Amino acid sequence: MVGWRDFLDIEIIALVSKHVSGALAIIAGFLVIGLAANWAIKDPFVSPVVHYAETVIVTACVLRAIIVMLWKLLGITRKTLKGGGNGTAPSILVA
């Protein structure tokens, strides 16, 4: 029986860690820039603009992470189920 543990290999861990770390790093960087801009300018007009831009940046990065990870996970799953090619059996069935 194929369980979720069969898909949890080093490729998936590397994929998720790279995307999560990338998204978090870029989001943190832009949030720090936004906070610094808010703190430096202290303008009631600029503050909601920066807040809106930060919201869009965070949402876009999270959405991108979800899309890319799902796409790559789909590819890995298809490759795992398809097998090694040349008529060989699927790797998870061999295991």
Next chain:
Amino acid sequence: MAQHPQSWLHSTLDVWLGYLLTATAAVPASALGLFLIRRGAGQQIAILISVSLAVLTGFFAEWVVRFWRGRWLVVVPMTPEIVYQFDWSTSHFVSAAGFVLVVTGAPARQHALTLPPEPTTAASASLLVRAA
């Protein structure tokens, strides 16, 4: 043509570049969203448009970057001999040996200022060192 395999660092930096491009594209997209809000559009619609535009622009920018990098980057095939020489020349042993040779091979200053000998007292540094 055998290509040099992409290292973990390179692939991670590629992934981070995509997020950087997306976040950069989100700035003009949020400006557009604010413009739409100012023109009377709903806030949710404006955010939806901004986020979608940012993500799509990020993907497009990543594709453009990869396309141009692929045009300009020349991948040099590495033969086993080159790999062996490269590994040998960058090994830790050779690096350490080079460091030692550079440090010990540095010529001493011939015309350095010579200080007068230290007067030997009970509290002199050399005696203290010797006592320790």
